[in-house]
Structure formats: C-alpha cells, structure tokens
Amino acid sequence: MQVSIETTSGLERRLTVGVPAERIESEVDSRLQKAAGNVRLPGFRPGKVPMKVMRQRFGAGVRQEVLGEVMSQTFQEAVVQEKLRPAGQPSIEARSLEAGKDLEYVATFEVFPEVDVVEIKGFDIEQPVAEVTDADVDNIIEVFRKQQGSWQTVEREAREGDKVNINYTGTRDGEAFEGGSAENSDLELGSGRMIPGFEDGIVGMQAGQEKTLQLNFPEDYHKEDLQGVAVEFAVAVNAVQEMVPAPLDETLFAKYGVEEGGLDTFRSEVRQNMARELKNAVQGKVKQQVMDTLLEAHESLEVPQALVSREIDAMRGQMFQQFGGAAGKDLDLKSLLPDDMFKDNAERRVKLGLVLAELVSKLDLKADGAKVREAVEELASTYQDPEEVVNYYYSNQEQLAAIESRVLEDQMVAKLLENANIVEKQCSYQEAIGQAQAES
Secondary structure: OEEEEEEEEEEEEEEEEEHHHHHHHHHHHHHHHHHHHHOOOOOOOOOOOHHHHHHHHHHHHHHHHHHOOOOOOHHHHHHHHHOOOOOOOEEEEEEEEEOOOOEEEEEEEEEOOOOOHHHHHHHOEEEOOOOOOHHHHHHHHHHHHHHEEEEEHHHHHHOOEEEEEEEEEEEEEEEEEEEEEEEEEEEEEEEEEEOOOOOHHHHOOOOOEEEEEEOOOOOOOOHHHHOOOEEEEEEEEEEEEOOOOOOOHHHHHHHHOOOOOOOHHHHHHHHHHHHHHHHHHHHHHHHHHHHHHHHHOOOOOOOHHHHHHHHHHHHHHHHHHHHOOOOOOOOOOOHHHHHOOOOOHHHHHOOOOHHHHHHHHHOOOOOOOHHHHHHHHHHHOOOOHHHHHEEEHHHHHHHHHHHHHHHHHHHHHHHHHOOEEEEEEEEEEEHHHHHHHHHH
C-alpha cells in the first residue's frame, strides 16, 4: 500500500492511497468462490456454477462491495501508519477503480489539533458569598403557596398582582390594527405581557369600568409597522380576581414531597434545597470564570469544523426537544433552527473540550470514586427513594460516566483555582441565584 499526505489548509489533510490490484482481485475471487457453493442457476447443478459465469453474473456487485470495505480498511491503516488523528469522517474520492488495475483514492479530512496547554496563574476569580436566611425561606414558601393557590373574584379596584378579565380594542389614527383587539382576555397585572403603560393603566379600575389608554409601541417592537407608533386602547374590565395563596397545611407540604413532620420539617426541607441550589450557583459562577480564563488563554487554538458541525447538530436537537418537539421526516430542522444560531457556542464548547481533555491528561487526573459517590448521592437526595436512584446510576454505565466526567471537571477546576486570586463578594441568596440564572 502506497500512502502520501499533504496539508491543504490548517487542520485539513489530503491522503492519497494506492492499493495493489492483487489485494482487490484476490478478495473478489475468494468471495465468488464461497458464493458459488450456494448459488443456484438454471442449467447448472447446485454448487457447480463455473467461476466464469459467477464473474459475469455477480462479479461487478461483489467487486463494488470489496472496494468499499478495502477503502475503509486501508484508510484506517494509513492514518495509523502516518500517526494521524482524524476528527470526523473523511470525504473519499476514487481516482482509479478499474478491474485489474491498482486502486487509488484520495481521502480529505480534518485532524485534531496539537493542544499546547498554556499555564494560567494569578487570574482573578470573584466568588459570591451568601447564605439562606429565614426571610429567603419565607419568600420561597410564599411562591409555593401562590403556585398552589386559587384566583377569587373581588369587588374592588384592581391592584398589581391581580388578574383581570378585559375586552380591549386598539386603534391607530382611528383605525383598528391587526392583533390589537380581544374579548374576555385574562391578564395578570405586573406580568409585563402587554406593551409599557397598558397594565399600569388598568391598575385602579373596577369591574364594569371603561377607559381609553393613550400609549406608544416600543421602538424595538417585533412588528416593524408598529415600532414607536402612537395608539389608543379602549379597555373594559369585566372582572377582577386576586390570588389567594394555599394554606400552610399537610396538603401543601405533601405536594412538595413532605408527607409528615408538619411545618418545621417542610421549612427544613425547603432550606436544604435552597442551600443546595445556592452551593451549585456559587460553584457554577466560579467554574464559568475558570472556563472563560482557559478559553481566553487558548483563543488562537484552531478547532476542527467537523466537530463543530457535530456539536451544532447536538445543540439543535436539544433545543428542539426542550420546546417539546418531535422530529418528523418532513421537518427540516436546519431551516427551522439554522447553524448560525449555535455556531459561536458550538465552537466554544469544542475548543473547551479539547483544552480540558489535554489538561486532564497533563495533570494525570482521574475521577475520585468518593467524590463520584457523593455527587450521585446528592443528586439522589432530591428523589423520594434515594437508594433506588443511586442503584440506577451505578447500574447504568452511560449515566455514571456523565457524573464521573462532571466530577473530573470539578477536580480540574479546583486544581486551577490553586493559582487564582479569589476575591469574595458578599451578596444575598437572590443575587447569587439570579447571577447564575442570567449566565446559564
């Protein structure tokens, strides 16, 4: 087998491979001979079909099959011989496929880059410092009570937080515009669902009252023909309802997984969950800064576009599933969710993955079994039967590998933080959680 290689650009390589005709033809003959023992053709006894006839009837198909397998095999042999690490599948172009002649083909593909890890020291990390207070627990419990509460009609003026049922008609220069009218529409005041000033204008109105609101659409409104336009909305209030939170009783506690122990146990469970969420938020904030520092230090690292394309496909699929999508055979996801939506993040993920893999190798890190167990048990603690969840993870290698990967990443972050300047920043629970959500 003859192999020559050239670098076309960056990470792209072009491999020209020549395979002696004897390797192809001997394999074709071997397969035809084996097949001859089972082939039944009119005019010939079973197993007695001459090779000349076998070649005429089946030679072309068998040869095509052999060519495909030989190209696949010899490509693998060639990349091992040349010590290459392909990133993704090659594009193969045959140059010579004629029977009796040497096979020649060209394989074009990208290779993994050589990652020269840059040592990072003295970088600044801002670490949020917060705690879960009684007031924080009270606020979350109030959210739970409202989630399980009910709306009740009241005979008073509407306030922020109330839900109103309204009819409204929007006009522009005296003419109604598309999408500007509705009847018996429910609106929670303070939700920000309507344009600025609309909900504020209804505050103070009672059922049976009408009002005309003089408003302007925002300059960045999604419909260009209404951007910055002055309009009027004639609004009639049909009903006003207020939220009556669910009582703090066993029924509420049970809905959030607390079957016994009353209010004290419920508050304790809520506080533990909040503390876990706070811990994860702080760790996530710190980890994100470390990753940003790593990416900045390896900004010039070139990444294989084959890996980027694969990551884009994965991100596109994840987004589609998050919105409850079920891919149909006629649905063109690339048109619905084009590559440009994901490309920057995909390149970032691929680059970070390459750097992290090289760092793990360089630092000779392995996932700490005790930390893996701790991570699994912490995750399982949020379920009704933690032991069942732990057993599930340890019986499912794919799921366990994902936990091990996360633990290994955390170990590496801890190692890098040894050389960082950590500045603690006091903040509230809500501020710490809010920062994590904004950056996710």
